[in-house]
Each structure stands twice: as structure tokens, then as C-alpha cells.
Amino acid sequence: MTLLLSAWTIGLILALLALGVYISYRVFKFADITADGSITFGAAVAASMLTRGVNPVTASVAAFLAGCVAGLCTGILHTRFKINQLLSGILVMTALYSINLHVMGSSNVPLLSVTTITTYAQSLGRWLTGHDSATLLGWPVSARDVGSLILVFAIVLVITLIAWLFFNTNLGSAMRASGDNEQMIRALGVSVENMIVLGLCIANGLVAFAGALLAQYQGFADVQMGIGMIVWGLASVIIGRALIGTDSVGAALIGTIIGSVLFRLIIALALRWGLNPNDLKLVTAIFVFGALVLPMLMQKVKRHAAAS
Amino acid sequence: MLQLRELQKTFFAGTPNQVRALRGVSLQIEDGSFVIVIGTNGSGKSTLLNAVAGSFLVDRGAITIASKDVTRWPEHRRASMIGRVFQNPFSGTAPTMTVAENLALAARRGTKRGLGRLLPARMQKTLRDRVATLNMGLETRMHNPIGTLSGGQRQALTLLMATWRRPDLLLLDEHTAALDPKSADQIVRLTERIVSEHKLTTLMVTHSMQQAATLGDRIVMMNQGSVHADYAGAHRRHIRAEDLIRRFDEIRRDERLDLSAAELLRDAYV
Numbered sequence: 325m326t327l328l329l330s331a332w333t334i335g336l337i338l339a340l341l342a343l344g345v346y347i348s349y350r351v352f353k354f355a356d357i358t359a360d361g362s363i364t365f366g367a368a369v370a371a372s373m374l375t376r377g378v379n380p381v382t383a384s385v386a387a388f389l390a391g392c393v394a395g396l397c398t399g400i401l402h403t404r405f406k407i408n409q410l411l412s413g414i415l416v417m418t419a420l421y422s423i424n425l426h427v428m429g430s431s432n433v434p435l436l437s438v439t440t441i442t443t444y445a446q447s448l449g450r451w452l453t454g455h456d457s458a459t460l461l462g463w464p465v466s467a468r469d470v471g472s473l474i475l476v477f478a479i480v481l482v483i484t485l486i487a488w489l490f491f492n493t494n495l496g497s498a499m500r501a502s503g504d505n506e507q508m509i510r511a512l513g514v515s516v517e518n519m520i521v522l523g524l525c526i527a528n529g530l531v532a533f534a535g536a537l538l539a540q541y542q543g544f545a546d547v548q549m550g551i552g553m554i555v556w557g558l559a560s561v562i563i564g565r566a567l568i569g570t571d572s573v574g575a576a577l578i579g580t581i582i583g584s585v586l587f588r589l590i591i592a593l594a595l596r597w598g599l600n601p602n603d604l605k606l607v608t609a610i611f612v613f614g615a616l617v618l619p620m621l622m623q624k625v626k627r628h629a630a631a632s
Numbered sequence: 633m634l635q636l637r638e639l640q641k642t643f644f645a646g647t648p649n650q651v652r653a654l655r656g657v658s659l660q661i662e663d664g665s666f667v668i669v670i671g672t673n674g675s676g677k678s679t680l681l682n683a684v685a686g687s688f689l690v691d692r693g694a695i696t697i698a699s700k701d702v703t704r705w706p707e708h709r710r711a712s713m714i715g716r717v718f719q720n721p722f723s724g725t726a727p728t729m730t731v732a733e734n735l736a737l738a739a740r741r742g743t744k745r746g747l748g749r750l751l752p753a754r755m756q757k758t759l760r761d762r763v764a765t766l767n768m769g770l771e772t773r774m775h776n777p778i779g780t781l782s783g784g785q786r787q788a789l790t791l792l793m794a795t796w797r798r799p800d801l802l803l804l805d806e807h808t809a810a811l812d813p814k815s816a817d818q819i820v821r822l823t824e825r826i827v828s829e830h831k832l833t834t835l836m837v838t839h840s841m842q843q844a845a846t847l848g849d850r851i852v853m854m855n856q857g858s859v860h861a862d863y864a865g866a867h868r869r870h871i872r873a874e875d876l877i878r879r880f881d882e883i884r885r886d887e888r889l890d891l892s893a894a895e896l897l898r899d900a901y902v
Contacts, residue, residue, distance in 0.1 A: 427885070494745040497729070501737055504726035511685070512793075513742035567835035571728040571777060 325463035327592060329473055334590030337537045338556060342485060342564070342584040344530035347523050350565075351503040354402075357413035357554050359531045361420030362394040364550035368427040368493060371435055371545035380441045384536045391532020392525045394420060400523030412474045424547050431547040433539075440540035441628065445471035463610025472541065482494060483530070484577050491573045494513030499523055500573070522623070531557075553607045555612055560584035562615040634661040634801055634833060639693035653679040655689065655857035661850075664831045667842045669853030670876065671881065677837045680718075680854065681805050686710040698800040712742025715794030715832075717807040718785065722855065724790030727779030731770060731789065735759045735780050739795030762792065765824070784815025788822055795826050802827065804836040808843070820847070845873040855883050866879055 348356035366387035372384035394416055395531065401412035449471025450456065457466050488498040501509040502519035504556060510516055531553075539545040563586055564579030591608075595601060641654040657775050657780060661667055671677040682698075683690050686707035697713050703837050717723050722738060722889045736750050736759065751759075756774070764771040766788050770781070787807060804823065808816035822841060827834050838844055839873050844851055850868055853861040853876075861879065 383688070437790040473821055490747075493747045494740055495747055497733060497737055497821045498745045501726040501729060501734075504728050507723050508726055509737070510708050511711055511714075511718075511724070512738055512740075513708050514745065515706070515708045616685050 325460060325465055327596065328589075329460075329465060329469045329545075331390070331588050331592035332585060333473045333476050333541060334468070334538070335585035336420060336473070336480050336581070337534055337541060338588065339480050339581040339584035340537070341485060341531050342557045342560035343483065343535070344504035344527040344575065344581045345554065346561050347527040349529070349561055350521060351500055352523055353503060354409050354524070355522070355528060355554070355558075356395075356398060357410060357411070358394055358398045358416045358420075358528055359413075359522070359557060360550040361424070361551070361613065362528040362531045362550075363535035363538070363539045363553045364424050364545070365394055365420050365427070366391050366434075366535030367539035367545035368424040368535075368547070370432040370536035371539050372427050372429065374435055374438045374440055374540070375433060380439060380444065380540065384533060385537035385539075388529045388533040392529040394532065395524035395526070395528030396521060398528070399524040402524075403517035403520055404451035415469055421547070427518075428545060428547065429561065433545045433596040434575045435540060435545070436543045437537070440543075441475065441537065442468065442472060442540050442543070445475040447471070448475055470550070476537065476541075480581060484581060488577055491577075497582060500611060512629050526567060552608060555605070555608050558613050559587050559608060559615065562612065563587055566615070583615065633663050633698065633797070634659070634684070634835070635694075635696040636660075636680075637694045637696075639680070639695070640691045641679060643687070645691075650680060653857055654683060654691070654693075655818050657854075657857070657859055659852065661833060661835065663833050665850060666827055666832075666834045666848040667836070667850045667852055668848040669835060669837045669841075669854060670841070670844050670862070671851045672822045672880065674819075675854040675860075676857040677854045679801050679803055679857075681835060681837055684801070685714055685716055685803055699858075708814035714803060715741070715788050715801070716798075716803045717794050717805065719806040719809050721783035721786040721790070721810055724793065725786050729783070730757070730775050730796070731778050732759050732774040734789065735763070735793060735796070738796045740891075741793075741797050741799075743747060746884070747895040761788075762796075766792065784811050784818060787811060787815070791819065791822055791826060792832055793834065795830060798830055798832070800833065802832045802834040804834065806837050806839060809839055823847075841873040841876045844876055845871060853879065867876060894896065 330425040341359065344395050345356070345359060350352045369390040370383040370387040373386055375378060398412045398416045401407045401415060402409055405416070427629040449469070452474070453467050453470060455467065457464055458470060459465070460470070464495030466608060491500060498509060498514045499522065501518045502516045506516050535550070538549070562583070564576065564583030566579070567582060568575045568579030570576070589606065594607070599607065636657055636659045639654045639657040643653055645649045652726060657680060658674070669677045669680065682688065686702070687704055689704065693703070694701060700713070701715070726737070727810060732751055736755055740753070752781050759772055760771045763774065768785060768788060770789070773781070778789065791807070808819045811819060824847060826832070836848065850862070850864040851871060852859055860883065
């Protein structure tokens with residue numbers, strides 16, 4: 325049960341990463357690998373502030389802003405200096421590796437002895453259950469796990485709502501249109517370049533915020549924690565799309581979150597059944613490959629069936 | 633008023649593929665004038681429209697719209713003064729967004745876009761009423777993705793979008809060329825109605841001599857990157873489609889003459 329709760333919690337935390345990837349990948353068709361660096365950047369900024377005794381909320385917001393700066397850099401490299409999308413992301417991601425080491429001061433920062441969001445979550449859990457532990461459907465669970473899940477769920481809910489509201493404003497709609505039809509939105513007076521920069525800012529802000537929450541939940545920040553995270557985000561976005569299958573913003577956002585949680589649950593089960601943790605990234609990559617190719621294959625099969 | 637002074641543009645300059653697309657085009661178009669631009673393929677008529685819209689910056693010359701010098705303005709900035717309809721019906725609309733969203737985006741053409749709602753209730757009603765004036769039954773499909781509509785329907789909506797806020801200049805780039813004859817006819821009539829209703833200054837490129845002869849109050853014929861002929865006023869009123877076609881044939885004959893003359897010279901001297 326603890327495993328299940330933790331899979332849900334991590335799935336929801338990474339849903340924020342997936343929302344960021346939704347913005348870069350679904351809205352702009354921009355495979356933004358900056359995410360690998362900015363999730364660690366968020367964790368690093370939050371961790372180093374927390375160990376200096378900064379309030380967890382302030383530290384998490386600072387992580388969001390740090391991610392925005394990373395996205396700003398990628399956006400500027402791409403739009404102002406005309407560097408290829410992927411390469412802009414790679415440059416910023418690589419630079420962030422050194423920056424993260426500087427911010428953290430070492431390759432790993434433990435957070436077990438400092439006040440973090442998880443401390444709040446534990447108090448929340450204790451207040452709700454009345455004890456340090458409780459039973460859920462007959463299983464014993466700790467107040468900390470229950471509190472974390474509820475808190476993270478609330479955070480994701482609020483952020484998703486804000487994202488949905490944003491995408492229905494004049495500015496947010498112009499951003500969606502920039503990804504949908506550049507020529508059209510330019511003719512309507514919107515600078516597509518500015519939209520890409522702003523979009524990447526928000527996307528990487530969300531990714532870094534996810535990193536900050538993840539570090540606080542698992543109790544440490546590590547300079548390696550970002551590796552392959554973009555693929556994780558893509559997997560979530562793709563699953564979400566397959567599940568929901570429409571282009572309406574609200575549905576796509578909810579799909580992305582469900583996708584992230586579902587993917588984490590699948591992985592947790594696979595690990596439980598004996599998948600070697602070292603194979604995790606390989607399996608994720610193969611999964612995303614499959615999800616990208618499958619629609620194409622299906623169409624071929626359909627065309628074949630129609631022809632014969 | 634639109635003023636073009638000595639516009640020059642060369643693509644791929646300095647390479648074997650160099651194209652001198654505009655070779656010193658000067659035009660002055662009065663307010664409320666509806667100008668038809670015709671010309672053979674590669675004559676520079678679409679390039680001229682794109683130069684005015686700011687799709688690229690000209691090498692030389694000046695562009696003035698409503699007495700503002702916009703020569704160095706990027707495309708999105710000029711959009712505050714210009715409404716555009718493209719040849720490809722897919723170019724003017726965002727396919728995954730709804731009809732209402734597309735129109736609402738156009739309703740704010742060239743203005744600052746902030747955190748106000750795109751589709752407040754009041755806006756939705758205005759949009760539906762304006763769409764109903766098209767008489768195409770689209771007001772019942774306001775919340776469908778615009779990509780599910782036909783080319784003709786999308787082009788009609790694009791026309792409505794381009795003129796939602798009155799533009800200082802309306803640019804139509806062969807906007808009926810990709811449509812079936814019936815839809816094309818419908819769009820032509822809609823164009824005529826909107827342009828005359830709002831007295832829009834309009835620059836329309838077309839391949840159809842029929843359209844050229846029946847629409848507008850002035851015809852500009854382009855050839856090899858410059859203005860070949862300009863029919864306005866009384867001159868324009870006497871022009872028929874056959875006259876334009878004859879003029880085209882003359883151009884073609886001249887070009888063939890040029891080529892054969894060059895060949896003769898080559899044979900004689902090289």
C-alpha cells in the first residue's frame with residue numbers, strides 16, 4: 325500500500341513535469357530537452373535554500389523562477405540566435421549540469437533533517453488521521469504518505485486549473501495558435517518568437533517546480549536526477565493523448581496528468597514484478613518509441629485493410 | 633493610402649539561383665481603392681503582396697501605409713494595419729482551435745493580448761451574429777474545431793477574420809484559387825460585399841481574368857518584377873477579360889522573341 329501511495333504521489337509530482345512538456349511538445353511541437361537540466365535545477369535551488377533554513381514555499385517558488393530562467397535561455401538561443409530547437413535545449417541542459425553542481429555545492433544534498441513541504445504534509449496527515457499511522461482499506465499507512473498524497477494532489481489541481489484558465493485568456497490562446505498555425509497568428513499581429521520564449525519559460529518553470537517537490541518528497545536532491553526526464557514527460561503526454569484523444573485544452577491537460585500517474589503506476593508494478601531498475605530508462609525509451617510509431621503502423625494496417 | 637517607392641528584392645543573391653523578384657516597383661493606392669494585381673507565374677505579384685505584408689524585408693525602396701513608414705517593421709507589427717487572406721484555405725486559421733476561438737483571436741488583431749478571457753459571453757454573441765451574416769449556417773458550429781470545416785467555409789471565415797477590425801489595407805493573395813468553382817464564386821461575392829461595405833483599401837492578386845475584369849476599380853499588370861501596365865479610371869471601365877488575355881499573349885510573344893533573338897545571336901557570334 326505504501327508503494328502504491330508513493331507511486332501515486334510521484335506520478336502526480338511528475339505530472340507537473342508532464343504539464344511543462346505538454347506546453348513545449350504539444351503546444352509548440354518543440355522537443356525541449358532543457359527539461360532534463362531544469363528539473364535538477366529546480367531541485368538544486370530548492371535544496372540549497374532549504375538547507376539554509378528558507379521557508380519551503382519560498383524555496384519552491386524560487387525553483388519555479390529558476391526554471392523560467394532556464395527556459396528563457398533556451399527560447400532566446402532558438403528564436404534570437406536561430407539555433408536548432410534540439411541543440412538549444414542541449415546547450416542549456418549541458419550548461420545547467422555545472423550550474424547545478426555549483427548551486428548544490430556537491431553532487432547530492434540530503435534534506436532529511438530540514439523543514440520541507442513533506443514536513444507540512446506530515447502535519448496535515450497527522451491532523452487528518454489523528455495518529456502517526458492509519459489504516460486505508462485495511463492496510464496500514466503512515467500519516468506522512470497520506471498527507472503527501474493529499475497535498476501534492478491539491479497542488480497539481482490548483483496548477484492545472486491555473487494552466488487551463490491561462491490557455492483560455494487572450495495571451496494563452498495566442499500561444500496555442502502560435503503552435504497551431506504560425507502564419508495565421510503572425511498575420512494577426514502576434515510575435516511567434518516571443519510566444520515560444522514565454523511558453524518555454526512557463527514550461528521549464530513547471531518542470532523545475534516538479535524537481536523541487538520531488539527532492540523534498542524523496543528527501544534529497546541529486547545532480548543525476550534529471551537524466552531521461554524529458555522522455556518521461558513525453559511518455560505521459562502521449563499516454564494522455566491516447567486516453568483522451570481530443571484537442572480541447574481542458575481534456576488534454578487532464579489527460580496529461582492521468583498519463584503521468586498511470587505511467588508511474590505501470591513502472592511501479594513492473595519493478596515489483598522484478599524489472600531491473602537499471603533497465604528503467606531503456607524500457608521508457610522503448611515505450612515512447614512504440615507510442616510514437618504505433619499510430620503510423622495502425623494507419624498502414626488500416627490502409628491495407630481498406631485496399632484489400 | 634498605400635505608397636510603394638522603388639521596391640527591390642533579390643532572392644538567393646550571389647548564387648546561381650539568384651532571382652530578381654522585384655525590380656523597382658512603384659505604386660500609389662488611394663484610400664478606398666480596390667486594386668486587382670495580375671501577371672504570369674513568376675511575375676512577382678505574390679512577392680509584391682508579401683513585401684507589403686512584411687513576410688520579408690525589401691532590399692531597397694520604401695513602403696508607407698496610412699502615412700506610416702513600415703519598411704523596416706516586422707510582419708507581426710504591420711498586422712495592426714493589414715488584414716490578410718492567403719491562397720491556401722488552411723493558412724488563415726488555426727485548425728485545432730474552434731471557430732469562435734479563431735474569430736476572437738482575429739478580433740484582437742494588432743492589439744495587446746493580456747490575461748483577459750478570450751471568449752466572454754458578450755463576445756460569443758457578437759461572434760455568432762457576425763458569422764450568421766455569412767449565410768453559411770456556420771453560427772451553429774461555433775464550438776467545432778475550424779479544421780473540420782471545408783476549404784470554402786474556412787476561407788469565408790478567414791475573410792471575416794481579416795476584416796473584423798477595419799484594416800487600413802486588405803491583402804488577398806489568390807484567395808479563391810484553391811477552391812472549387814462554386815465556393816470560389818461564393819467567396820468572390822463575399823469579398824465584393826465586405827470591401828464595398830467597409831470601403832476597404834484592397835490589393836487582390838488573382839489568376840482569373842474574369843475576376844480581374846469584373847472586380848475592383850483598377851488593374852495592375854506585373855511582368856518580370858515590375859509594373860507592366862496600370863489601368864485606372866475610364867481606362868479601367870473599358871477593359872474586358874479578352875483585352876487582358878490579349879495583353880498576356882503579347883508579353884509571351886515578346887519573351888519568345890527575346891529568346892529566339894538570343895539564340896540567333898549566339899549562333900552567329902559564339
